[in-house]
Amino acid sequence: MRIDVLTLFPRMFEGPLRESILGKAIEKELLAVYVHNFRDFSDNKHQQVDDYPYGGGAGMLLKAQPIHASLEAIRESSPATSKRVVLLDPAGKKFDQSLAEEFSEEEHLIFICGHYEGYDERIRSFVTDEVSLGDYVLTGGELGAMVMIDATVRLLPEVLGNDESAKTDSHSTGLLEHPQYTRPAEYLGMEVPEVLRNGNHKLIAEWQLKESLRRTYLRRPEMLEQLELTDEMEKMLQEISQEEARAVDKEKL
Template identity: 65%
Template sequence: MRIDVLSLFPDMFAPMRQSIIGKAIDKQALDFNVTDFRDFTDNKHNNVDDYPFGGGAGMLLMPQPIFDAMADVEKKAGDEGHVILLDPAGRQFNHSVAQELAQYDHLTFIAGHYEGYDDRIRELVDDEISLGDYVLTGGELGAMVIIDATVRFLPEILGNASSADDDSFQNGLLEFPQYTRPADFRGRQVPEVLTNGNHAKIAEWRLKESLRRTYLRRPDLLENRQLTAQERDLLDDIKTEEMTEG
């Protein structure tokens, strides 16, 4: 996959070259590029923003630098890619959107700043995405979150290919609790079922605890989930247990 980002603050993306993503770049499994669209201004002061027509607070990004920066991306990559605008009005990002974006060979993010964009910039855009119902100072942090969540689905990115399969939201549930050595840490015991080697019992325990955590913390995820017979029985047990403990 190739990922391009258009940003006024390319140094903000230094963390993207660390950890798992950094290893993917080193292995050439990911081609990551950041373009400072201020470099493409055609005015002597290198301004990228101006006051909005009709008045109003704040400054808007002008179309010219972004249009020309996008043309440079297309020249270098051979195409513009699937172009994503980080915008509060976009569709909300989630696990499914990350899986969807991972199917593209080339993604290009436009990370804005200031009050917003000249609306003509949207002519370049294939997709508009928001992290949620709040406003950040710029699109850089949003782009980093989306990139990080997306590239985890690419082949050879994670050290263990099955890791993503157990993640929260992968099957519509929150992830079950996990433990490592020692089995007894200052009197705090690992659940016995995880140490007895019975894989069928372990799988059942993990499913039940995923359901429990989802029921207690994100019950909204269960509202539209088609539960299996086993999941319904386990959920009934959980509700009884929680009522008893409560």
């Protein structure tokens, strides 16, 4: 995969792109990332990339010309025919695991990191996607782009040590991930559930599914509304509801 990032602050990407999973993916040539300062593409002798909005208003807007020129330069340098151009914008579609999976299928991604008060509206005609991390506003799109890149790249083949790891992550299955444990079997009086130590893979799989359902039921119940539940899962949810109700009653005593 090739990823290009348009930003006014290229140095913000130096640490995240050198460390951990992203750094290893680049070392193994599974990923190529190019970070561009779109100020370098301004046609203004002072490299100005922003200006006051027509009609008045607070702050400055990013101009269309530097962004367009940057995109044209990237298109000329890359042989990839399919390019997904992502505009980081608070008004965009909310980023989630499903979109990360969609991005991971692309050959070439381009992220445009905004700054100042917003964009010249004509910039939107250059992009394929407008995406937001959530219902809040950051000072720029750089942090959002880093999050999206990380969530996307870890889904690429061979990036993680075990390709099965991403398939069982929270949100990948439609459920939150079940609790997990490692050695020792007992610590500060807290024990690893017996079912995980008995070696019965069928019972372990049933326990993991039920605990994924329990965690989702307690923490993100709205996710269950989007899930097509099997008869087994319906039965487990009924048991969970009863068990949690008994636990609440017990606490009241």
